[in-house]
Amino acid sequence: MIKTLGLRLLASLVLLIAVPTVTFWLQAVTPGNVAQQILGIGASKEAVAQLNHQLGLDRPVWQRYLDWLGGFFHGDLGHSYVTGDSVANTLGGRVGVSLSLIIGALVVFSIVGVLLGILSTSGNRVWGRVIDVVSTAGIAIPNFWLGVLLIGVFAVQLNLLPATGYVPPEQDAGAWIASLVLPVVALAFAGITGVAKQTRDQMLVSLASPYARSLRANGASEASLIFRHALRNASGPIITVLGLIFVGALSGSVVVENIFVLPGLGSQAVLSTTQRDLPVIQGIAVYFTIIVVVVNVVIDVVNTILNPKARTA
Amino acid sequence: MSSVSQRFRVLRQYLRRPLAVVAAAFLLVIIVAVALAKVIAPYSPLEQDYSAVLSGPTGAHPLGTDQLGRDVLSRLLVGGQVTLVGIAEAVVVAVVIGIVVGLVAGYLGGPLDTVLSRLTELVMAIPGIVVLLMTYALTANNPHAGMLVLGLLSVPTIFRVTRGAAAAVRGETFISASRVVGIGRIAIMARHVLPNVWGPIIVNTAVLAAVTLGIQGGLNYLALGVNPPAPSWGGMVAEAQTALQQQPWLMVPSGLVIALTIAAFLLIADGLRDATDTSSAQSAPVAAPRATNVVDEAVTTPPEGALLAASGLSVAFGGTTVVREVAFAVQPGETVGIVGESGSGKTVTASAILDSLDGSAAVTGSVWFEGVELLRAPKAVRRATRGSGIAYISQDPMVALDPSFTVQSQLGELVRRHHGLRGAAQRARVLRLLGQVGLPEPGAIARRHPHQLSGGMAQRVSIAMALAGDPKVLIADEPTTALDVTIQGEILDLLRRLRDETGMGIVIITHDLGVIADLADRVVVMYAGEVVEQGAVGTLFAEPGHPYTRALLAANPIASERGKPLVSIPGSVPRPGSWPTGCHFAARCPFATDACTRAPIPLAPVPDASGDHASRCIRIDAVLADSTDRRVA
Numbered sequence: 012m013i014k015t016l017g018l019r020l021l022a023s024l025v026l027l028i029a030v031p032t033v034t035f036w037l038q039a040v041t042p043g044n045v046a047q048q049i050l051g052i053g054a055s056k057e058a059v060a061q062l063n064h065q066l067g068l069d070r071p072v073w074q075r076y077l078d079w080l081g082g083f084f085h086g087d088l089g090h091s092y093v094t095g096d097s098v099a100n101t102l103g104g105r106v107g108v109s110l111s112l113i114i115g116a117l118v119v120f121s122i123v124g125v126l127l128g129i130l131s132t133s134g135n136r137v138w139g140r141v142i143d144v145v146s147t148a149g150i151a152i153p154n155f156w157l158g159v160l161l162i163g164v165f166a167v168q169l170n171l172l173p174a175t176g177y178v179p180p181e182q183d184a185g186a187w188i189a190s191l192v193l194p195v196v197a198l199a200f201a202g203i204t205g206v207a208k209q210t211r212d213q214m215l216v217s218l219a220s221p222y223a224r225s226l227r228a229n230g231a232s233e234a235s236l237i238f239r240h241a242l243r244n245a246s247g248p249i250i251t252v253l254g255l256i257f258v259g260a261l262s263g264s265v266v267v268e269n270i271f272v273l274p275g276l277g278s279q280a281v282l283s284t285t286q287r288d289l290p291v292i293q294g295i296a297v298y299f300t301i302i303v304v305v306v307n308v309v310i311d312v313v314n315t316i317l318n319p320k321a322r323t324a
Numbered sequence: 325m326s327s328v329s330q331r332f333r334v335l336r337q338y339l340r341r342p343l344a345v346v347a348a349a350f351l352l353v354i355i356v357a358v359a360l361a362k363v364i365a366p367y368s369p370l371e372q373d374y375s376a377v378l379s380g381p382t383g384a385h386p387l388g389t390d391q392l393g394r395d396v397l398s399r400l401l402v403g404g405q406v407t408l409v410g411i412a413e414a415v416v417v418a419v420v421i422g423i424v425v426g427l428v429a430g431y432l433g434g435p436l437d438t439v440l441s442r443l444t445e446l447v448m449a450i451p452g453i454v455v456l457l458m459t460y461a462l463t464a465n466n467p468h469a470g471m472l473v474l475g476l477l478s479v480p481t482i483f484r485v486t487r488g489a490a491a492a493v494r495g496e497t498f499i500s501a502s503r504v505v506g507i508g509r510i511a512i513m514a515r516h517v518l519p520n521v522w523g524p525i526i527v528n529t530a531v532l533a534a535v536t537l538g539i540q541g542g543l544n545y546l547a548l549g550v551n552p553p554a555p556s557w558g559g560m561v562a563e564a565q566t567a568l569q570q571q572p573w574l575m576v577p578s579g580l581v582i583a584l585t586i587a588a589f590l591l592i593a594d595g596l597r598d599a600t601d602t603s604s605a606q607s608a609p610v611a612a613p614r615a616t617n618v619v620d621e622a623v624t625t626p627p628e629g630a631l632l633a634a635s636g637l638s639v640a641f642g643g644t645t646v647v648r649e650v651a652f653a654v655q656p657g658e659t660v661g662i663v664g665e666s667g668s669g670k671t672v673t674a675s676a677i678l679d680s681l682d683g684s685a686a687v688t689g690s691v692w693f694e695g696v697e698l699l700r701a702p703k704a705v706r707r708a709t710r711g712s713g714i715a716y717i718s719q720d721p722m723v724a725l726d727p728s729f730t731v732q733s734q735l736g737e738l739v740r741r742h743h744g745l746r747g748a749a750q751r752a753r754v755l756r757l758l759g760q761v762g763l764p765e766p767g768a769i770a771r772r773h774p775h776q777l778s779g780g781m782a783q784r785v786s787i788a789m790a791l792a793g794d795p796k797v798l799i800a801d802e803p804t805t806a807l808d809v810t811i812q813g814e815i816l817d818l819l820r821r822l823r824d825e826t827g828m829g830i831v832i833i834t835h836d837l838g839v840i841a842d843l844a845d846r847v848v849v850m851y852a853g854e855v856v857e858q859g860a861v862g863t864l865f866a867e868p869g870h871p872y873t874r875a876l877l878a879a880n881p882i883a884s885e886r887g888k889p890l891v892s893i894p895g896s897v898p899r900p901g902s903w904p905t906g907c908h909f910a911a912r913c914p915f916a917t918d919a920c921t922r923a924p925i926p927l928a929p930v931p932d933a934s935g936d937h938a939s940r941c942i943r944i945d946a947v948l949a950d951s952t953d954r955r956v957a
Contacts, residue, residue: 230792240728244726
């Protein structure tokens with residue numbers, strides 16, 4: 012068990028280095044002059060050359076990569092082209108905002124998805140139809156439209172919740188939650204589908220299995236079959252899907268933060284993109300990868316605990 | 325089947341689904357309208373009409389205008405070009421690369437396959453948005469670059485489908501045959517593998533188009549991959565957001581066209597999935613078990629003194645009868661064997677008695693337990709019978725226990741359910757049950773999970789589970805088939821001992837006459853959904869009254885005479901739905917005459933026989949005479 016977990020951790024480390032490396036080389040091999048783009052087309056050759064020198068872009072690529080990698084291992088992610096601030100400083104205050112949003116969405120799509128999945132499993136055909144409709148709507152209604160619709164209804168028309176903005180929890184916990192409700196719903200909506208489907212499919216497989224048949228014939232109650240046996244056996248596959256959906260939600264958070272003007276990593280990512288501020292985007296790639304790695308490790312640990320074969324092997 | 329006629333078949337299948345046809349028609353209208361945008365758009369997308377700002381739908385502007393007085397319909401039509409071209413770019417990149425790499429990985433296998441599969445896992449683990457943002461930053465917001473990169477990020481979807489299908493096809497005989505004939509690998513892939521995997525690929529391509537539209541819309545909303553004031557569908561949602569207070573209507577056209585187009589792609593994918601699925605006619609997901617339909621009819625009285633009895637028990641699935649008019653009875657302490665080949669209906673009969681058939685089954689007739697008719701009994705009565713009246717052990721012990729729980733946990737659950745015991749009392753009862761089924765160290769076994777048990781131990785635990793409610797009847801479906809020969813005898817000994825100790829009745833279902841000879845008092849022989857013969861084991865083995873029973877005995881290594889060759893039965897069991905009118909066995913029977921096939925044959929007492937020996941054979945006299953002749957000879 013410890014050996015498999017160790018291997019997974021090693022794979023995670025590879026991912027942690029691989030993603031920034033890929034993005035680094037992507038940027039290195041792409042034609043285009045960063046300094047020229049920052050200064051605009053009208054800038055003089057001298058100014059461009061000077062900025063290139065200032066940003067260290069006139070040195071060989073491999074040297075820049077080694078420098079960057081060395082810094083990366085010391086926690087130094089470089090400096091913003093635009094503000095000159097360190098990337099860690101630029102992003103540090105924004106991580107909490109993004110985590111609030113993403114973890115909130117994870118909680119919502121996990122709970123709602125599993126509940127819908129259970130409801131559609133427990134015999135009622137109406138719920139089966141509901142899942143089918145929700146699953147199409149989950150993909151068809153994109154988060155940016157849903158987000159704006161939510162603002163239109165709950166902020167503009169009903170005036171129940173703030174349309175945009177973010178309040179830190181240490182300032183006002185109630186306002187913090189209120190500022191997160193709509194963004195979390197907009198981000199979670201697409202994930203509900205996948206969780207509900209996986210829950211239903213896995214529970215039906217379990218309920219049709221020989222052990223469910225034996226338990227039922229020997230007196231186990233329907234409630235125990237669904238909530239104890241089927242749900243327990245479905246939990247591993249459900250958690251694996253939660254991990255995949257979470258990675259998708261991370262991408263979705265970039266859009267959702269911009270809809271609701273939340274000062275998280277995603278808003279910074281889009282701002283830096285329009286400003287061609289590559290070190291900051293690169294830094295965000297690192298932060299996102301760390302989040303993915305942590306979630307993967309958590310999922311592996313939970314799955315190992317849930318799976319008696321892995322635990323006792 | 326030629327691939328042309330196959331494609332026509334797929335088209336016909338697709339056209340049968342109204343929703344999928346509507347979706348395809350809608351998409352076609354969108355594509356044509358967007359392609360002709362320059363011609364049919366009433367205004368230029370950038371033309372500003374300050375006299376009609378935020379107008380809402382009017383005669384002049386059917387979908388209204390935005391805050392600069394620009395015509396929404398015209399902007400949607402022109403903006404659709406960016407959208408549809410972008411989807412095409414991303415999807416083509418993903419599909420072409422995904423197919424090529426997937427075919428190579430799936431068909432060739434080996435280390436290359438491993439490397440490519442790991443690489444796709446890596447791509448799937450990174451949040452794609454970061455790579456997309458990097459691309460836009462590096463290419464000065466170039467729309468094509470973004471969509472090509474999105475295509476690259478989507479390669480894993482198509483890769484996995486193609487790889488899986490190619491790997492599955494690789495093992496099939498026609499591929500090996502082509503290889504033997506000397507057709508090159510690329511030729512094999514192009515000619516044989518690709519036609520077999522295109523179904524799943526096009527389905528996933530449609531899904532991919534839907535997902536791509538959603539992502540692209542989000543990017544355009546962020547003004548990435550499009551440069552305002554140039555219109556785009558996603559960008560129009562962003563513009564609508566700024567006018568949310570003044571004109572909420574603006575939200576509708578832009579968002580709805582995106583949602584409907586995505587939905588159209590998904591519905592097309594569903595239609596294609598159903599139409600191209602050749603593997604099984606019904607690809608519906610496993611249905612949740614629900615109440616079986618019991619067809620009402622005259623209820624006869626229960627057989628006197630019987631613990632468990634079936635009479636006139638028939639089961640049909642979708643109008644096709646699979647079990648017809650089965651009747652038998654079990655007395656306390658008695659073991660009844662139901663014997664037959666696979667397809668004889670013996671397991672369906674047991675499932676009907678246990679009420680574990682799914683909702684598509686129609687059950688007629690009666691099942692009596694201690695004088696109570698179960699098929700029409702209230703749910704609560706049936707529920708109370710499970711485990712404490714009738715218990716069950718299944719065929720394969722390795723899958724009959726819930727893999728996620730310890731023996732203590734699942735056995736304890738049944739003990740609590742039947743006896744209300746908790747804590748130490750429950751644990752003591754569990755240990756006693758495990759001891760009762762002959763497990764040497766009950767305490768250690770109770771702590772184990774099913775995967776830590778051997779087959780024989782697992783079957784003993786299964787029997788303990790069945791005993792937890794002190795049942796009066798035990799139904800055992802092929803309880804020894806999945807076990808080692810050495811263990812089989814031990815399990816049969818255990819069942820015999822438990823029967824003698826507890827006085828419960830046993831119904832044992834088997835294809836093995838040796839098991840019947842070992843354990844059963846009476847035997848019911850089933851063939852093609854019917855009882856063909858029944859009687860006491862001794863009588864039936866000595867003087868089989870049905871040609872099928874005779875053939876079974878002759879084919880059985882245990883029951884057959886030493887020194888004589890085993891006789892196999894020519895032909896095969898007729899399938900439900902194609903049963904003959906007369907005797908079901910006639911086609912394989914050496915005694916058959918014309919009369920056998922004319923009308924249904926009744927189950928009738930065997931002439932001059934002791935007890936309740938009965939046979940479904942009108943040639944019974946010839947059969948018995950032949951047996952006597954052989955014995956004399």
